[in-house]
Every structure is written in structure tokens, then in C-alpha cells.
Amino acid sequence: MDHDGRSPLARLELVLLVVAAAEVGLGRVLTRGLEKTPVFVHGVPQKVVPPTWFVALDYVALFLLYFAALLGVIVLAVRAAELVRGVDRGPPAQRLDRAIGAATTGVLALSAVFAAVVAPGPAQVPLHAALALVAVHQVVRVWLRRDELGAAVGITLCALPIIIYCAASLFSDQLWNEDQLHGGEARAGLGRWGRAALAVAAIASPYCLAPRPLARTMTRIVPFAVALAIAGLGAALLRTNYLATVKAANRAFGLDLRTDAPQDQLALYLLAFSTLTWTITACLTAPSAARRRIGVGLALLMLAGWAFAWPLAFVVAGAGLALIGDGAMAVRREERSVYAPVTPAIDDDVWQGYVGHVVSGLRRLAGDDTLVSAVSVRGEGDHTSSVIVTERHGVPVRVRVERVARAVVVVDVVCGREVDASRGATWSIVGRATGVLGGGGHPEPPPAGSLIRTQDHMFDETFRCRGDHDALLRLLDADLRARAAAGLDGWLAYWGEQSLRHRVFPGQGAPVDRPIPLADLAASRRATAASAEALIAVIELCAEIARRGLPAEDEPAALAAAPIEPVGEGAS
Numbered sequence: 001m002d003h004d005g006r007s008p009l010a011r012l013e014l015v016l017l018v019v020a021a022a023e024v025g026l027g028r029v030l031t032r033g034l035e036k037t038p039v040f041v042h043g044v045p046q047k048v049v050p051p052t053w054f055v056a057l058d059y060v061a062l063f064l065l066y067f068a069a070l071l072g073v074i075v076l077a078v079r080a081a082e083l084v085r086g087v088d089r090g091p092p093a094q095r096l097d098r099a100i101g102a103a104t105t106g107v108l109a110l111s112a113v114f115a116a117v118v119a120p121g122p123a124q125v126p127l128h129a130a131l132a133l134v135a136v137h138q139v140v141r142v143w144l145r146r147d148e149l150g151a152a153v154g155i156t157l158c159a160l161p162i163i164i165y166c167a168a169s170l171f172s173d174q175l176w177n178e179d180q181l182h183g184g185e186a187r188a189g190l191g192r193w194g195r196a197a198l199a200v201a202a203i204a205s206p207y208c209l210a211p212r213p214l215a216r217t218m219t220r221i222v223p224f225a226v227a228l229a230i231a232g233l234g235a236a237l238l239r240t241n242y243l244a245t246v247k248a249a250n251r252a253f254g255l256d257l258r259t260d261a262p263q264d265q266l267a268l269y270l271l272a273f274s275t276l277t278w279t280i281t282a283c284l285t286a287p288s289a290a291r292r293r294i295g296v297g298l299a300l301l302m303l304a305g306w307a308f309a310w311p312l313a314f315v316v317a318g319a320g321l322a323l324i325g326d327g328a329m330a331v332r333r334e335e336r337s338v339y340a341p342v343t344p345a346i347d348d349d350v351w352q353g354y355v356g357h358v359v360s361g362l363r364r365l366a367g368d369d370t371l372v373s374a375v376s377v378r379g380e381g382d383h384t385s386s387v388i389v390t391e392r393h394g395v396p397v398r399v400r401v402e403r404v405a406r407a408v409v410v411v412d413v414v415c416g417r418e419v420d421a422s423r424g425a426t427w428s429i430v431g432r433a434t435g436v437l438g439g440g441g442h443p444e445p446p447p448a449g450s451l452i453r454t455q456d457h458m459f460d461e462t463f464r465c466r467g468d469h470d471a472l473l474r475l476l477d478a479d480l481r482a483r484a485a486a487g488l489d490g491w492l493a494y495w496g497e498q499s500l501r502h503r504v505f506p507g508q509g510a511p512v513d514r515p516i517p518l519a520d521l522a523a524s525r526r527a528t529a530a531s532a533e534a535l536i537a538v539i540e541l542c543a544e545i546a547r548r549g550l551p552a553e554d555e556p557a558a559l560a561a562a563p564i565e566p567v568g569e570g571a572s
Helices: 010-034 053-086 092-117 124-145 149-170 180-184 187-211 214-218 221-240 242-253 263-284 290-303 311-336 348-367 457-462 469-475 478-487 520-525 530-547 556-561
Strands: 373-378 383-392 395-404 406-417 427-431 463-467 491-495 497-502 569-572
Touching: 010 053, 010 242, 010 290, 010 311, 092 124, 092 311, 124 311, 124 383, 149 180, 149 290, 180 187, 187 214, 187 263, 187 290, 221 242, 221 263, 263 290, 311 463, 311 469, 311 491, 348 373, 348 383, 348 395, 348 520, 348 556, 383 530, 395 530, 406 530, 427 469, 457 463, 457 478, 457 556, 463 469, 478 530, 497 530, 497 556
Parallel strands: none
Antiparallel strands: 373 383, 373 569, 383 395, 395 406, 406 497, 427 463, 427 491, 491 497
């Protein structure tokens, strides 16, 4: 089995997730919350006889505690066995990765078994050491691969609280003196470090670990509704019974919050929890299996908590970290394939001829051959990018066309600086066309505020507009609006005085043959100067719009330095 694209024990890990969630809800929150404390009379505790239903509930919670720990051990043990079976396959780096993974997860599973069955005391050092090694190994392997920078940062932030806890437990004698250990200062200090690291990891999770493209994920209803419900429920519980809610959170997640903690501090933790819930929901409902794996791993980490008072927390946290690491190794490759080509395949020589005609046409417009350059680069599998860099009307322009299996997937025109498409725009417009050839609706533009109308009937019927009304009309006068309605599909977005970007996914909510006559190129197997005119017209239109809102730059070729990861295939 391929270690990088592995999907081990998917059903068993989902069962572990469900059982761990039931253990948290039933055992840590409900049963412990309903448990009556003895009443002291003259310093003597009075006997409390619990009702039968509570005894039965307590036994169910105890069963879930042991069963979830057993499932976690099985997940880690089977994972270690699978890694051992594949340790003699693949390049040396992969074999070493498998060997380290098998060793760390195997030791963690054995330590948890010893702690649960024999004695928890002697197993504390190997438990903490093994969990710390699992965390460090997953962070290192993801950074060495660095398939996606966001996932690498995300798993680092997720592992950091665990590494802090384990390191503090292993080296407590060196970090604190005896008075601090017994007086509670060490525990309080460690709690502050851990809660800060947990809050940072939770709040940063959407930016690092949410499905890509982030702009589209942000518009999904289900994750938003779940996060809003969690935030509303938490706020209502805090307002209804502040003391009981704080105690329940401490039992569930081991946060060790003081009941007299400031309300703004608790509001921060509630925000972090609802944000993490949004990320988990978005990942679990993502089309990518690797992203769903990350969601399961995040959920397991959240359910493990931060108390680590029982082997269950160690094995669940270890399994969660391993799942996030596995997902981070494969998520970029999988999400790139989400946009399945719905356009016809074009031979490489025909495509290179087409790119050559686009370059020639732009050079004629510029009147200077040095102002236009192009390069085609090949990535993993059948992924290819063709990039054209030029300058029009004093504005640097970069055109990127992505192909998968020789079929065009996306056409991207950037005027000005390269800006992350997930960042909020000053305004955006997106074509109202519905799905074409079964490709579904066009991917959403960057977020840009509320809906607006220009009072230009044709333009408003063609595009759905959001953002700054005055800024939109300042860049798009009546003539440009008419040309945009006639010649643009997909979306167009503007970031004030920085960038203007046009993106279209042919065949997905946009015609297949605009702005590139893909069907004609595939059928005739030849490119002509006329076939390049439509794309050149789109580039010219975008540059004309951009020059009204972007400052002129002296170095248009700077856009060519934008990251292109695949190895170069050819240039003109």
C-alpha cells in the first residue's frame, strides 16, 4: 500500500471517533456532571446512595472508557503492522519514514496497554515520550514533503500543545523546583501555555487545514451552521449556568479553567472551539478523502483533550496526529483532481502552437518582443501549466492556463500583483450561467461583501456583483461593462490598487469554447492566429479595466517569479 496516499482502517477509525465522542458526552460530561458529591456533617461525609439508573449509566460510561482505549490501541497496532509490512518497499526516505512511524505508534500502543492492564505509574514516561515522538515524526514528515504549506503549518500548530505537555511532563524536575511543583505554580503555568497553544491552533485551523479553495469553503452552509449552533449553545449555557458549564468544559477537554476566569477569556475559548468545529465539519464533508482524513484526525485530537489522565487520551491523540499527517501528505494531489476535466483533450503540439499564436498576437500589440514571454511547465501526473507574462497599458499581466490530462481546467489572468484568491476583494463579479456539460456551477469568486446592482440591466443580468459599488463603477464604465458582459465568463475580482484577477473554468458554469476555442482545437488538431484572438481580447479587456485602478509598475516580469512548482518543460 502506498504510504503517501494511504487510507488505513477508515471504518475502524470512524468507529473510534464515534465511541470517543460518546465517551466524552456520556462519561466526562453527563455522568460526572450528575454525580452527587457527599455532604459533610460535623466533618464526616454522609453516605450517598445513587439511583439505579445512575449506576447503569456509570457502568456504560466506564465501558466506553475502556472500549475507546482498546479501539485506539487496535488502530495504532494495526497501523504499525501495516507500516512494517511496507518498510522494504519504495525509496530509502519512504522506508525510513515507515520504520519510524511503525516504531513510534507501536511503542505508544504497547505503553497504553501496559498502563491500562498492569500499572499506570511506570508507563507514564514511555507514554509521554512515545506520544511526543509521534507528534514530532508527523510534523517532520509533512514538512519534509511540504506538499501543501498550509497543511504543514496546521499540523505543526496541532502538535505543539501535545509536545508542550509531554515535554513539560518528562522534564518537570528541570523546569520547576519542588515548591513550584507541589504548590501548583507549575500546573498553572503549564495550563496557560497549553491553553494559549490550543487557542492559536483552533483559530488558525480554517486558514491552514480547511478544504481548498478556501473562498469556496467559506460559502458552504453546513460548516457555518454547525459552528454557529455550537457558539450559540455555548453562549447560552454560559449565561444559564456559568459555573456548571466551565466545570463541564474542564472535564471534557482537560482545560483546567478557573471558575472565576474573566468572561472575555472564556469568550476567546468559545470562539476557538466553534472555529475548530467549523474546520472539522468542513473537512469531514469535503470531496477529498485526504481532507476528510484530516477532519477525522482533528476531531480525535479535540476529543482526546489535554488532560492525558488515562491511556485513552494518549492513543486517541496519537491516532489523530497520524491521520492528520497522512492526509497532509496527499491532500494537495487529491484536491487538484477535484476539478475533473470536462473539456476535450488537446494534443501537446497543438497546444504549444496555440500558446505561440497568443504570444505572437500580444507581441504585435506591445510592439516589443521583449515585453512578452511564455513558459509551459509539467507537474505531477498529467498536470501542465502554461504561463504568459506581458505588460499592457502600463500594467503587468500574467496569464496561467492549467491543463489536466491535456484538457484545459482553468484560465487565470492576473493584472498587477499576485493576491491570494481566498482574500476578501474590494468587489467581485461572477457570471450567472448555470452548469455546462454537467460541470456544475462555476466556482465562487473571492468574498467581497454584500450583493450590489449597477442599474445597468444587461450587466446585472449577466453578472452577480458584490462589494464596493462606487469602486466597481469607477473601474467599469458603460463601455467596459458592455464589453465585459459580451466577452467575460467566470469571475472578475479587484483588490484596491493591488490586483485585478479574472478566472474562468471552461465547462463549469461557463461555455467550453470561451475564451479558448477548445472544441475546434481538439477537432481540427491545428492552431491558427484567429483561434488566439478571443483570449487576447480577454487579456486586453482585463488590462484596460486594471489600468483604471492599479498604479503603473516598471517591472512587469516580476510576476514571472510567482511560484510554479513543476519542472520546466519548454519556453518561448
